[in-house]
Amino acid sequence: MLELSNIGKHYEVSGNRVAALFGIDLKLAKGSFTTVVGRSGCGKTTLLRILAGLISPDTGEILIHGPAPRIGVVFQEARLMPWLDVSRNIAFGLHRHLDRKSIERKVSALLEVTGLGAFANAMPTQLSGGMAQRVALARALVMQPDLLLMDEPFAALDAFTRRSMQNELVGLWQQKQPTIVFVTHDVEEAVLLGETVIELSAGTIVGRKDIDIPYPRDPTGMDEAGCRRAILDRLLNPA
């Protein structure tokens, strides 16, 4: 579906050149679930922003095979419009394209899927962090993205809410099969979610691991622990 070839990006910081990414080669098959893991500052967000088209790389090519994908992005913070209720936040991107009845139908389907039915008319200040993040996910999904880009979307949530959001995300992916790229600094999360884990260190890919464990995965499982160990070894001791 999408291919990055030899992508590089640098920033100028106080007259110094900071290489945020270099030599990135990445192929995303249609319907695949890829997690990108690495420590703070390794270039994860920069990679996601390039995939989203929010910034341009300095070098390399982005090749799109087939029609241009519709892209949805979910950030670490929900970034809801504070003056709109939950339904209107979810519907925000639809208004230019659809009539009122179709909007209502789509929004109520997403309220159902994300378990927000009782909060359709709640305002963002009345939501918990987990609920607000559900609204952000619903707002991205209502546009039926072919490519869903997620930048540490569950990082600010407590462990219980994070676990249930992870399960919901896997369920949604299995049902609708969007292509997902999910960035995290948490190796456990990367192994629980991804079909493939891309290991990023100091701006470049230092490893890739296909996770051959059926869903739903178990954070306490032996196979999962083995995968985590292999990934951590490479991230802590890159060649």
Ligand SMILES: Nc1ncnc2c1ncn2[C@@H]1O[C@H](COP(=O)(O)OP(=O)(O)OP(=O)(O)O)[C@@H](O)[C@H]1O
């Ligand atoms: N707008 C910017 N201007 C200057 N430098 C930047 C900018 N954005 C990122 N950088 C630098 O690029 C490098 C990669 O940053 P990036 O945000 O992509 O990392 P990250 O892996 O997402 O980090 P974190 O997990 O902390 O969010 C870092 O050294 C960072 O300081």
